[in-house]
Amino acid sequence: MATPKSRHETGRAHSPPDPWDPVVRISHWTLAAAVIANGLLTKPGGTIHIWIGWVALGLLALRFFWGLFGPAEARFSSFLPDPRAAVAHLLQLARGKPSEYPSHNPAASIMVYALWACLVAVTATGLVMTGGKSPVTIAEEKAAVAAGDWSVLVDQDDSEHASEDNDAGEIMEEIHETAANLLLILALLHVAGVAVESRLLRRNLVRPMIYGRARNK
Amino acid sequence: MNFTSLRFRRGRHETTALATFMALQSIAAVFFVGDVFADLVGDLGSPHSLQEAFVVFVLVLGIFLAGWQLRLTLQRMRDQERALDTARGELSRIVENQFEEWGLTPAERDVGLLALKGLDLAEIAEMRGAAQGTVRAQLTRIYAKAGVSGRHQFAAWFVEDLLVGKLA
Numbered sequence: 001m002a003t004p005k006s007r008h009e010t011g012r013a014h015s016p017p018d019p020w021d022p023v024v025r026i027s028h029w030t031l032a033a034a035v036i037a038n039g040l041l042t043k044p045g046g047t048i049h050i051w052i053g054w055v056a057l058g059l060l061a062l063r064f065f066w067g068l069f070g071p072a073e074a075r076f077s078s079f080l081p082d083p084r085a086a087v088a089h090l091l092q093l094a095r096g097k098p099s100e101y102p103s104h105n106p107a108a109s110i111m112v113y114a115l116w117a118c119l120v121a122v123t124a125t126g127l128v129m130t131g132g133k134s135p136v137t138i139a140e141e142k143a144a145v146a147a148g149d150w151s152v153l154v155d156q157d158d159s160e161h162a163s164e165d166n167d168a169g170e171i172m173e174e175i176h177e178t179a180a181n182l183l184l185i186l187a188l189l190h191v192a193g194v195a196v197e198s199r200l201l202r203r204n205l206v207r208p209m210i211y212g213r214a215r216n217k
Numbered sequence: 218m219n220f221t222s223l224r225f226r227r228g229r230h231e232t233t234a235l236a237t238f239m240a241l242q243s244i245a246a247v248f249f250v251g252d253v254f255a256d257l258v259g260d261l262g263s264p265h266s267l268q269e270a271f272v273v274f275v276l277v278l279g280i281f282l283a284g285w286q287l288r289l290t291l292q293r294m295r296d297q298e299r300a301l302d303t304a305r306g307e308l309s310r311i312v313e314n315q316f317e318e319w320g321l322t323p324a325e326r327d328v329g330l331l332a333l334k335g336l337d338l339a340e341i342a343e344m345r346g347a348a349q350g351t352v353r354a355q356l357t358r359i360y361a362k363a364g365v366s367g368r369h370q371f372a373a374w375f376v377e378d379l380l381v382g383k384l385a
Contacts, residue, residue, distance in 0.1 A: 022236030054251070059243060070284070071291055
């Protein structure tokens with residue numbers, strides 16, 4: 001146990017929850033799987049890609065809801081971004097003596113918000129790129145086109161706006177790709193951070209995110 | 218794997234099931250909202266969109282209720298776990314851990330333990346061969362670190378877990 005910080009309320013454990021609550025765990029792993037699937041495996045713009053995007057959107061919405069109404073360690077208020085504290089924590093890490101925090105540590109908090117920002121950017125631009133159509137609609141349209149009915153391909157706008165729309169579409173695509181790549185890089189950093197922190201605290205930080213308890217009874 | 222941990226694992230399964238259900242509800246809500254969004258914006262007030270708005274509202278309300286239920290369950294599990302820890306005669310371990318968490322010095326730990334055992338100031342001072350003023354200062358520091366107002370709250374801090382249940 002590291003020395004506790006007096007600014008924390010008394011009577012709370014000064015280590016991350018073990019285990020994390022189920023909403024945090026489920027949203028964490030579902031989003032991780034969605035990022036890996038859509039970032040590396042599925043065909044961009046394909047039906048499966050869009051399906052996964054929508055599922056991720058649902059889980060992201062749930063996680064934000066939980067960040068407002070969930071238990072203390074899941075709430076935003078217990079890990080507000082604090083760059084100065086984050087730097088201090090990283091310096092502690094470099095010296096090999098990290099403190100413990102009841103929720104995410106300050107550096108991890110910044111990482112969480114960065115990942116969320118990327119996720120929001122990716123899903124939002126993805127929605128714009130698909131015109132907000134649900135994957136079911138898109139699949140139906142594709143099937144219709146395949147069957148020879150091309151009416152869905154006709155742009156409803158008159159051609160004046162078409163070029164502007166195209167520019168906007170390209171910008172959206174750029175943002176979508178950039179955010180997605182950034183997301184993958186951040187995810188790698190995040191994994192590295194967990195590995196380092198686990199080693200230095202001599203405690204498996206991954207297990208509480210999966211199941212069960214580290215405290216051996 | 219003893220009986221209690223089995224019980225907790227079952228509780229964990231229940232909460233996981235509830236959370237999974239919430240996740241599915243959220244996905245369903247996103248899909249439904251996405252599907253009817255155009256209708257809702259397009260002609261607000263028509264019977265059709267009113268009906269869909271009602272369905273969205275109920276879906277989202279369901280997520281809120283499930284979340285509320287889950288939070289209560291998690292809280293209850295945590296309370297039970299603490300109470301059980303206490304009841305299993307691990308009080309001293311809990312006290313030790315808590316003292317460590319409050320950052321008490323070794324001397325303060327000894328004094329705190331004696332205070333918990335119900336000894337008064339003079340007795341503690343005598344046992345430790347220290348001046349009463351010293352012990353009083355140590356107790357004050359202990360209460361400050363624990364964030365309690367005084368001796369009664371300090372003792373109650375460890376006992377309250379045994380008394381699960383709301384005050385009538």
